[in-house]
Amino acid sequence: MASVTLEHVKKIYDNNVVAVHDFNLEIKDKEFVVFVGPSGCGKSTTLRMIAGLEDISEGVLRIGDRVVNDVEPKDRDIAMVFQNYALYPHITVYENMAFSLRLRRMDNEEVHKRVVQAADILGITEYLGRKPKQLSGGQRQRVAIGRAIVRNPAVFLMDEPLSNLDAKLRNQMRAEIILLRKRVDTTFVYVTHDQTEAMTLGDRIVVMKDGYIQQVGTPQQVFDTPTNLFVAGFIGSPQMNFLKARLEKGANGYQVNVLGVQLPLNAEQNAALTERGVLSQDITLGVRPEHTSVLFEKTAGAIECEINVNEMMGSELHLHLSSQNGDRIIVRLPTVDLSAEQRSRLAYGNKMYITFPAKVMHLFDPKTEKNLIFG
Ligand SMILES: Nc1ncnc2c1ncn2[C@@H]1O[C@H](COP(=O)(O)OP(=O)(O)OP(=O)(O)O)[C@@H](O)[C@H]1O
Ligand SMILES: [Mg+2]
Structure with a gap:
């Protein structure tokens, strides 16, 4: 059993900074959970509390069925991989990976077996005799992960393990972590500020801001039904467009009035808004750049x-548009089906027409910032 449960966990640092407020989460055995959010939102603090590297100010932390608030890090059956690798520079890759096992006085044969197996999983067998400084950044990161794998932990904790790598290597290592996860079948808690990493790695992601959980869900849930404006803006790239609009409840259901046009909502949205008793009100309308329909006429x-602005990204264009009243809207337009004539019309200063199908419109209350349907 290696579930991880946090109940009302809070962290107050010595300087009275409340870094984490009332954190509640149950991470299932063998689940891959990602904490994501902007700098300073409390991701590392939460992870370090799970690791036992920070005291828990209030609340209960369980690993499996055991309350571990006061259990030493080394007795928690966890392994942690840090952003800066923290390898020992003066010993070989092999000895770096063997280090924690030797500390536990594991016999040599078992140490050897585990190091060789981990090196094989990570494709670093040929570097076992080298010192860390004779390796590239990506290779060092693999050693850091290898050092955690050999311990066969019940829970794997990773704090921004890829952020020191360049973009290409980061993509490659991200795919490797997905493969690693299949081979090392255990519980993962992974911290990143990068929403793409969170979306691609997590079974579930925990979006955090200012020490509070904003939303917990599968990547698809968080993307499709963000509970508030923050989550809507944080997940997805380029960012969701937000427009001032008005929701009107009429005899034939709800519609959105935005920038001089009236757009009907669909049956599901109507049912949900009716059930919630939502009346006509000002709203912030959210529409993702890739969900905007673009018309040339x-x-x-x-x-x-x-x-x-017209940014050519290869397979798609990012068009930065402004409405007649000055709202700025970004749309993503796939290039593959564009005719030469259409392309020529995408120049600076030209007119374009956009519309939003009902299902891509996200409705937020401008005051509470909550999603009117899913918040
Ligand atoms: N040792 C400390 N003493 C006092 N305050 C701290 C300490 N460590 C972190 N904090 C504060 O706690 C808050 C959360 O920090 P934390 O490191 O958990 O953020 P993070 O989400 O990991 O950010 P980043 O993406 O920058 O790593 C921040 O306001 C930070 O300044
Ligand atoms: Mg951090």
């Missing part, structure tokens, strides 16, 4: 915009 019900 003036069309009834479409919003007229002007092209400010």
Whole structure:
């Protein structure tokens, strides 16, 4: 059993900074959970409390069925991988990986077996005789992970393990962590500020801000049904567009009035808003750049915009538009189906028309910032 349960966990540092407020989460055995959020939101603090590297100010932490608030890190059956690798520079890769096992007085044969096996999983067998400074950044990171694997921990903790690597290597290592996870079948808690990493790695992700959990869910849930404006803006790239709009409840259901057009909502949205008793009100309308329909011709019900910037990304274009009242909207437009004539019309200063299908519209209360349907 290696579930990890946090109940009302709180961290107050000596200087009275409350880094984590009332953190509640049950991480299941063999689950891969990612803590994600901007700098300073309390990700590392929470992870370090799980590791036993920080005291827990209030609340209960369990690993499996055991309350571990006062258990020493070495007795928690966890292994942690840090951002800066923290390898011992003067000993070989082999000895770095063997270090913690030797401390536990494991016999040589078992140490050898585990180091060789971990090196094989990570593809670093040929470097076992080298010292850390004779390795590239990605290779060092593999050694740091190897050092954790050999311990066969019940829970793997990783704090931004890829952030010291360049973009290409980071993508490659991200894929390797997905493979590693399949081979090392254990519980993972992974910290990152990078939403792409969170989305691609996590079975579930925990979005944090200012020491509070904002939302817990699968990547798809968090992407499709963000509970508030913060989560909506944090997950997804480029960021979701936010527009001032008004929700109107009429005889035929709800509609959104935005930038001079009226857009109907669908049956599901109508049912949810009715059930919640939502009345006509001002809203913040959220629409993702990739969910915006782009039209080249003036069309009834479409919003007229002007092209400010056209970023060519290869397989798609990022168009930065401004509406007639100055709202800025980014849209992603796949290039594959664009004709030469259409491309020529995407120049700076030209007019474009956009519209939002009902299912891609996210409705937020501008005051509480909560999602009117899922918040
Ligand atoms: N030892 C400490 N003493 C006092 N305050 C601290 C200490 N460590 C962290 N903090 C504060 O606690 C808050 C959370 O810090 P934490 O390191 O957990 O953030 P983080 O989400 O990991 O950020 P980052 O993405 O920058 O690593 C921050 O406001 C930070 O300044
Ligand atoms: Mg951190």
